[in-house]
Amino acid sequence: MRTTDFMNMNDIKEIKDIELMVNRFYSxxxxxxxxxxxxxxxxxxxxxxxxxxxxxxxxTILLQEYTYKGSPFAPHRKLPIEANHFEQWLGHFNNCIDQHFKGPKADEAKLRAEKMAQMFQYKLANNSI
Incomplete structure (x- = not known):
């Protein structure tokens, strides 16, 4: 990425930004x-x-538009995942954010993803619900 590309990036502000983030990350x-x-x-x-x-x-997390209901941990409880899976997941997430966004919401997204990975790992290690 060129420096000028980075300077032209916008922050995560609206639903189309969330859609881009989610689609690129999961790709x-x-x-x-x-x-x-x-x-x-x-x-x-x-x-x-x-x-x-x-x-x-x-x-819901980044725009405070409350459209999600559920427990994000429950579907992951029985997956065969360990610390290295979370590291890989975070690497992709952070790369996606860094390639497409810059600003406080982008920083918040990376922080929230890191905290979520830590919480999931703790719950998995302690057989929490």
């Missing part, structure tokens, strides 16, 4: 040799439904 996850098989085996042909849910989740 990378689906193609990842470690994460892709896990996600693809669980989600199968329901990617549209999953992506819509993830858009609503991040819309």
């Amino acid at each position: 990378a996850v689906r193609e990842d040799t470690m994460l892709g098989p896990i996600f693809n085996s669980i989600i199968q042909d329901k990617w549209d439904t999953h992506l819509d849910k993830m858009v609503r989740f991040w819309q």
Whole structure:
């Protein structure tokens, strides 16, 4: 990325930004040799439904537009995932944000994703619900 590209990037401000973030991030996850098989085996042909849910989740978190209801941890509780999976997931997430956005909401998205990964790992290690 050129410096001028970075300077022209906008922050996450509206639903179209959330949609871009979610779609680009999960595109990378689906193609990842470690994460892709896990996600693809669980989600199968329901990617549209999953992506819509993830858009609503991040819309709620970052834009305070309360469209998501549910527990983000519960679906992940029985997945075969460990610390290295979370590191890979965060790497893709942060790369996606850095490639497309710059600003306080972009920074918040990365911080929230890191905190979520830490919380999920803690709950998985302690068999929490």
